[in-house]
Amino acid sequence: MESREELQSALADIVKWERQQKDIWFWEKLGRIPFMLLDKLTPRFLQEKIGQAVDEIGSFLQSGGRYLLAEGEVLRKLGAASPEEAAGRPLAVMNKAAEELSHSRAAFATVQGATTGFGGIFTLAIDIPALLGLSLKLIQEVALSYGYDPRKKEERIFVIKCLQFASSDIVGKKAVLEQLALFGKPESQGQMASQLQGWREVVAVYRDNFGWKKLFQLVPVAGMLFGAFINRSTLQDAAEAATMLYRKRRVLERLAQLEQQNI
Template sequence: MQTLTESEAYLRSELEQIEKWESEQKDLWFWEKLGRLPFELLDRITPQFVHEKVGAALDEIGSFIQTGGQYLISEKAILAQVEKESLGKEGVVGFTLEDVRRAPLEAMDRSADALAESRANIAAAQGATTGFGGLFTLAVDIPVLLGLSLKVLQEIALCYGYDPQEKQEREFIVRCLQFASSDIVGKKAVLEELDRATSDAGGERSAVSQLQGWREVVAGYRDNFGWKKLFQLVPVAGMIFGAYINRGTLKDVAEAGKMLYKKRRIVERLNAGAGA
């Protein structure tokens, strides 16, 4: 594996782009403000079996944090993807996670972008399928979309050299999910917490471990796109809305994962350079 040649100036330039993106995330989109209004009504008219599905999704998040649950992915395939982006060919060296950590940042970005696009297409197909049946298939759509979100975040973690098999990383993944589904106040809180974690030596583990509110993460995930699901309640027409909404949701989740993991990798490289 070749030694990295990324300059400090390049890393700081990339970090600036991420910080600009973070600043843009702190503005609440008009439709997100409007979205708070109809969800209460939706909640009241939603049948009990839909609420039960959401409750099951809450339990699955707990299982994911503890054990990885049913959302474990193929590490080998992701490592091969980063190897291909790094060397222009696959299977020559046989990348390990340690090799990924030393890979060029651009190769990590390309791998993450390719995964995000692929998973967004899967989510769109899923949304179209469940949108066809209206309210009754909505009960299936929420936990499936949640599962797809957790999978793509694990894959992006691997793209930047972090191991989702570690509980600490799964907690960070849930924070990424929380960020993607939060309003302006929630996004700001998550960013401030993660900034404290990376600035304090050895403080990251304690910061991301404070997940007493993980149930609120999933409740917020449901609430913040609940208004959009109103359009998906109409049978057949819901196919169009379902595909569009799910694709957009997955792309938002993947973007949050990419930016937050990329920032960690950049900060670690800058710190390593300063200590060299």
């Protein structure tokens, strides 16, 4: 297992990454333009279909593992039979598994973005919940890579926070980091119910904050290129946020264990 120095070095890299997180873009209001157009031009039946898809994604808070893409694949990468066993793997093994999964899912998102970008505004309506679902699955796989079981309700809260962080501006990122600093502590337990109720707000923020990126995907056919690039970068952002945040949890827990052993 890692030495105290190795864990502290890993933690220093994560803290440096947190400080480097900057605002997505200063022109956030422009980001809402594609969705203003979407609301005006999309037929009602298609809007209802989008709403149903978003509701279905939100239900993962109650159903958990049904949105986990490949638990067996993740555990095989770690050489573990369960999340509890995976939690004892060396940090380097965890990092490698998370990196491989991120590359694989980003490639899938690229194809998905090209496909949904072909039809312009109508396929963009389908792309939003599909990309949300893919991001959700990837974050859960990263959780497993670091030995955390996303089937537990409290872990699904952390999944939501990772998604929030990836799609928020600098103010939102600071707020999420402050919330995660208290994650698992007794004083944060009373907030769980309100956090669960906030899922639809997370979806709204996620949709609006990457809206500007989807602007050029509204053009039929040409949207294939933009959709491929944007979906790949969006999933890479989610993967990076999840990897760093889960890695930080594991490093801090191992440092705490070392402290207890020295008492």
